[in-house]
Amino acid sequence: MLFNSLGFIVFLVVVLALYYSPIKWTNKKRILLLASYLFYAMWNPPLILLLWISTVVDWTAGNKLYTETNERKRKMWLYLSIIVNLGFLAFFKYGGFLLENFTMLLNAVGVEYEAAAPDILLPMGISFYTFQTMSYTIDMYYRRNKPAKTFLDFALFVTFFPQLVAGPIVRAPELIPQFYAPKRATTKQFFWGFFLLTLGLFEKVIMADVLLSQTADNAFGAGKVLHSLDAWAGTLAFSGQIFFDFAGYSTCAIGIALMLGIILPDNFKYPYAAIGFSDLWRRWHITLSSWLRDYLYIPLGGNRKGPTRTYINLALTMLLGGLWHGSAWTFVIWGGLHGFYLMVERFLKMHITLKINAWNGIVLAFLTYTCVNFTWVFFRAEDFGTAMDILGSMFFMQSGEKVVSSLDLWITFLVIGLLFIVHWLMRNTSVKAVSEKTPWWLLSIVWAVMLFLLLIAQTPGEQFIYFQF
Amino acid sequence: MNKKTVFLALGLTLVTLIFWELHWRSEGYPIAPEDDKHLYAEHRASIENLGKDDVVLLGSSRVLFDFQLDEFESVTGRRPVMLAAAGTNPIAALKDIVENSSYSGKIILGITPPLYFSPPTMDQFFFRRAQKLLDHYHSRTWADRWTHTVKKPLQNTFAFLCASPETFYNELDPRTLLEWKIQLPARVPGEPPFPMFQYLDWDRNITMWRADTDPEYAKMVTEVWKDAVNVPPEALPPPEVIEEGRKGTIAMTVGLVKAFEERGGQVIFVRCPSSDLFLDIESKAFPRDMYFDQLVEQTGSFGYHFQDYSFMNKYTPPEWSHLNTPDAKQFTLDVAAQMLKDGAL
Numbered sequence: 147m148l149f150n151s152l153g154f155i156v157f158l159v160v161v162l163a164l165y166y167s168p169i170k171w172t173n174k175k176r177i178l179l180l181a182s183y184l185f186y187a188m189w190n191p192p193l194i195l196l197l198w199i200s201t202v203v204d205w206t207a208g209n210k211l212y213t214e215t216n217e218r219k220r221k222m223w224l225y226l227s228i229i230v231n232l233g234f235l236a237f238f239k240y241g242g243f244l245l246e247n248f249t250m251l252l253n254a255v256g257v258e259y260e261a262a263a264p265d266i267l268l269p270m271g272i273s274f275y276t277f278q279t280m281s282y283t284i285d286m287y288y289r290r291n292k293p294a295k296t297f298l299d300f301a302l303f304v305t306f307f308p309q310l311v312a313g314p315i316v317r318a319p320e321l322i323p324q325f326y327a328p329k330r331a332t333t334k335q336f337f338w339g340f341f342l343l344t345l346g347l348f349e350k351v352i353m354a355d356v357l358l359s360q361t362a363d364n365a366f367g368a369g370k371v372l373h374s375l376d377a378w379a380g381t382l383a384f385s386g387q388i389f390f391d392f393a394g395y396s397t398c399a400i401g402i403a404l405m406l407g408i409i410l411p412d413n414f415k416y417p418y419a420a421i422g423f424s425d426l427w428r429r430w431h432i433t434l435s436s437w438l439r440d441y442l443y444i445p446l447g448g449n450r451k452g453p454t455r456t457y458i459n460l461a462l463t464m465l466l467g468g469l470w471h472g473s474a475w476t477f478v479i480w481g482g483l484h485g486f487y488l489m490v491e492r493f494l495k496m497h498i499t500l501k502i503n504a505w506n507g508i509v510l511a512f513l514t515y516t517c518v519n520f521t522w523v524f525f526r527a528e529d530f531g532t533a534m535d536i537l538g539s540m541f542f543m544q545s546g547e548k549v550v551s552s553l554d555l556w557i558t559f560l561v562i563g564l565l566f567i568v569h570w571l572m573r574n575t576s577v578k579a580v581s582e583k584t585p586w587w588l589l590s591i592v593w594a595v596m597l598f599l600l601l602i603a604q605t606p607g608e609q610f611i612y613f614q615f
Numbered sequence: 616m617n618k619k620t621v622f623l624a625l626g627l628t629l630v631t632l633i634f635w636e637l638h639w640r641s642e643g644y645p646i647a648p649e650d651d652k653h654l655y656a657e658h659r660a661s662i663e664n665l666g667k668d669d670v671v672l673l674g675s676s677r678v679l680f681d682f683q684l685d686e687f688e689s690v691t692g693r694r695p696v697m698l699a700a701a702g703t704n705p706i707a708a709l710k711d712i713v714e715n716s717s718y719s720g721k722i723i724l725g726i727t728p729p730l731y732f733s734p735p736t737m738d739q740f741f742f743r744r745a746q747k748l749l750d751h752y753h754s755r756t757w758a759d760r761w762t763h764t765v766k767k768p769l770q771n772t773f774a775f776l777c778a779s780p781e782t783f784y785n786e787l788d789p790r791t792l793l794e795w796k797i798q799l800p801a802r803v804p805g806e807p808p809f810p811m812f813q814y815l816d817w818d819r820n821i822t823m824w825r826a827d828t829d830p831e832y833a834k835m836v837t838e839v840w841k842d843a844v845n846v847p848p849e850a851l852p853p854p855e856v857i858e859e860g861r862k863g864t865i866a867m868t869v870g871l872v873k874a875f876e877e878r879g880g881q882v883i884f885v886r887c888p889s890s891d892l893f894l895d896i897e898s899k900a901f902p903r904d905m906y907f908d909q910l911v912e913q914t915g916s917f918g919y920h921f922q923d924y925s926f927m928n929k930y931t932p933p934e935w936s937h938l939n940t941p942d943a944k945q946f947t948l949d950v951a952a953q954m955l956k957d958g959a960l
Contacts, residue, residue: 147758147761148758151758151762152762152765152766152769153758153761153762153764153765154758154762156761156765157761187757188756188757188758188761189756189757189758190756191757333618334616334617337616337617337618337620337621338616340621341616352789356788356789356790357790360790548802548803549803550802550803551799551801551802551803551805552799552800552801552802553793553794553797553799555802556799557793581616586617586619586620586623587620587623589616589620589624590619590620590621590623590624590627591623591624591627593620593624594623594624594625594626594627594628594631597624597625597628598627598628598631598632598635599789601628601632602632602635602775602787602788602789603788603789603790604649604776604787604788
């Protein structure tokens with residue numbers, strides 16, 4: 147079910163009504179769990195089986211890892227969890243990609259082989275819930291965590307509907323203990339959650355879908371060499387679209403959970419004001435980057451094994467991070483570019499000392515944002531050729547056709563300019579802090595404008611971009 | 616966040632929304648459902664339960680406008696299912712019904728030559744539009760169905776929800792309003808504004824709106840038609856490709872009709888009226904003896920061309936392509952009666 151659909155709003159109202167009815171806490175949790183399964187099954191009922199298998203396997207493995215003392219058996223339980231979870235991911239998400247590359251490899255060495263095109267449906271949000279549930283068993287293996295007290299608490303941790311299909315990716319200690327005692331949002335929390343839901347939907351529906359998506363679609367779907375201005379407009383529009391789309395989803399998820407009295411971690415902190423790429427990854431999709439840091443980069447050795455291994459570890463982590471997003475080489479290149487940026491930054495930091503102030507800070511943030519845009523080209527382009535064409539036009543190496551209207555050019559440059567300025571101004575603060583300093587009537591007007599625009603925006607309910615990952 | 620912030624925000628939203636709704640009602644906009652993929656899928660799904668005597672209407676916008684369901688039902692005793700869709704090549708729907716359904720009743724298939732004889736491939740606008748509707752029917756989720764169901768009461772209440780979900784044809788959403796209100800020097804070729812000139816009900820029965828009573832409004836629509844048919848000669852395919860396409864479409868239709876007839880179904884072809892620039896182009900580029908007549912002859916089906924019947928050619932479409940609703944009602948009564956008389960229904 148999509149947050150930006152009337153069906154979801156009705157679903158949420160019913161869930162809230164049941165949740166705040168005078169029933170036992172355990173029954174409320176059961177209602178939340180059933181609602182979460184319903185939320186997922188409304189998209190494709192049979193694929194709920196995958197969620198159940200992941201839940202049962204990781205619940206069992208987690209308990210065994212906690213009680214088992216034989217290290218060899220503990221390893222076996224860990225491997226079982228990883229194989230099941232990554233196996234689902236490999237089959238459903240990377241099956242076609244692996245087969246395609248295997249075929250290409252055989253053809254390259256002269257073996258005639260043509261595989262039937264696989265018809266595999268990608269289960270929505272599989273990358274998110276797989277990583278979330280894997281973190282539980284890995285933490286249990288390293289004895290960093292205790293098992294959930296009940297199966298219900300664990301199942302709810304895996305399936306909690308606000309963040310099930312597109313994060314934030316939550317760790318067990320952040321969420322499971324919140325299910326132990328009865329939870330009820332305070333009035334202030336409930337209203338703030340409602341505000342965040344409005345803000346998230348506004349980001350998705352108005353900013354991403356109404357204002358920016360058309361420019362990005364026109365540029366990346368043109369199928370021809372573009373005029374430089376159009377290539378830049380398309381890329382900048384996509385940088386805004388993907389931010390508003392994904393940050394919008396996370397904001398909705400955090401808001402909905404808060405309306406239930408559950409606190410989810412932040413996933414975005416004004417990433418386009420990042421100074422450098424390590425700063426960017428502390429601000430963009432925070433829960434994924436911290437997951438990759440804790441479960442991939444650090445186990446690979448992190449920065450503890452000398453500069454060369456550090457660079458290799460950074461590159462590997464980002465390449466796999468790229469592949470996490472999608473089964474295509476363009477995503478790998480996207481991850482590889484980020485890995486390269488991180489390596490360059492690390493090298494520069496070792497040799498140059500620079501004191502950051504407001505003046506050089508905004509220049510460096512702008513430079514960072516510009517470099518990020520080059521990576522978005524690979525993220526958005528359907529294939530490598532399209533990406534290279536767009537980049538060629540962005541670097542004024544070629545000039546082609548105009549495909550973006552005057553209005554869309556104005557909208558894109560205005561929205562993206564404002565986005566960058568707002569991110570810079572908000573760099574060290576939060577929406578919550580700003581709202582507390584804003585006169586109450588002004589906050590009401592801003593809220594009303596967002597609600598009004600959401601209600602009159604007759605978009606066909608576009609899916610969130612990150613649902614495909 | 617305190618209560619007064621929330622209440623003021625909700626109050627302001629309510630007040631502005633009421634003004635928004637009243638404004639569009641004062642402009643004459645009707646309370647009507649969106650003609651979107653969800654409504655189309657609902658009707659596509661309904662044909663699975665129909666019998667041999669039932670009728671499904673396929674075609675482009677001319678069938679949508681010209682066939683009125685109440686009148687058709689009053690003559691035949693059967694309410695047809697309207698699966699015609701504006702701006703589509705209906706061969707996609709015919710193929711889908713023949714290959715992906717068990718329906719074996721009657722199909723009335725409207726032929727708008729420039730659309731029906733456009734190549735049936737996904738890189739072609741008219742076919743792609745049709746195929747997307749059908750794809751949605753086959754892939755729609757329970758969440759889609761649920762949202763469509765709960766939206767109905769709202770669409771029965773608010774006029775501002777009557778617009779089409781398509782970006783080029785949607786007057787009441789912020790995006791289109793921006794495009795229509797802010798006029799900037801053209802940087803890329805654009806189309807003239809495409810005004811809404813119809814509304815429909817939950818059975819997808821259409822009523823023409825404004826274009827039938829306001830000549831200036833009808834002119835806005837004909838400006839769109841002029842732009843649509845203004846194809847530079849160099850963009851047209853060579854004659855041998857056009858001929859190959861004609862033969863291919865006829866052969867594909869014959870194959871589909873035969874397959875449909877083998878399981879007891881029957882297809883009836885209809886060519887609805889057009890006038891002025893449309894009729895001129897259609898007559899020259901798609902001469903009936905080579906196109907419509909060949910379809911009827913090679914399939915051995917019933918065919919009704921508006922030029923053959925006085926009760927079909929006595930009308931003047933206000934915007935060259937579709938009948939106004941009173942005319943469409945009479946047109947439907949007459950055509951349905953003729954079909955009954957001929958034993959086609």
